[in-house]
Amino acid sequence: MAQLEVKIVNKSEHPLPAYATSGASGMDLKASITENIVLQTLERTLVPTGLFIELPEGYEAQIRPRSGLAVKQGLTCLNTPGTIDADYRGEIKVILINLSNEPQTIQNGDRIAQMVIQKVEIINWTPVEQLSETVRAAGGFGHTGKS
Ligand SMILES: O=c1ccn([C@H]2C[C@H](O)[C@@H](COP(=O)(O)OP(=O)(O)OP(=O)(O)O)O2)c(=O)[nH]1
Numbered sequence: 001m002a003q004l005e006v007k008i009v010n011k012s013e014h015p016l017p018a019y020a021t022s023g024a025s026g027m028d029l030k031a032s033i034t035e036n037i038v039l040q041t042l043e044r045t046l047v048p049t050g051l052f053i054e055l056p057e058g059y060e061a062q063i064r065p066r067s068g069l070a071v072k073q074g075l076t077c078l079n080t081p082g083t084i085d086a087d088y089r090g091e092i093k094v095i096l097i098n099l100s101n102e103p104q105t106i107q108n109g110d111r112i113a114q115m116v117i118q119k120v121e122i123i124n125w126t127p128v129e130q131l132s133e134t135v136r137a138a139g140g141f142g143h144t145g146k147s
């Protein structure tokens, strides 16, 4: 399979993010910090990764939570999925929040989130007076029931 080339500047002391298995969607991102971060219950913070990327136009990176961190420590990404725009040249940072009942500590090198690269469609609007009819029509938000 042809693979996309993506420029990256790595200012962290950690190796480049990598796919853990051949079928993985995401690459884990590590905290690049000089001091531990302690998050109290419901506290949030911006965790630096030391990574800067240049995505080709038509692509984005999504920053998603790791399920292990979520289930074991109640740590998740507040803005999930975080969006890294193709034209962003700043440091990739992860907005973590502690949804557990105890303080949670983040150490340098901890795998705090995962990054998925995806294609995005850029669209043009076609303004119209009416949309096509469907069975669902305007039903939503539980409209089809529970089971
Ligand atoms: O989890 C995230 C989300 C965003 N970003 C960076 C990359 C992204 O391209 C930029 C802007 O993100 P977003 O569009 O989500 O934030 P905004 O509040 O709309 O800010 P802006 O007005 O700068 O677009 O911030 C991150 O590093 N991590």
Ligand SMILES: [Mg+2]
Residues within 6 Å of the ligand: none
């Ligand atoms: Mg924005």
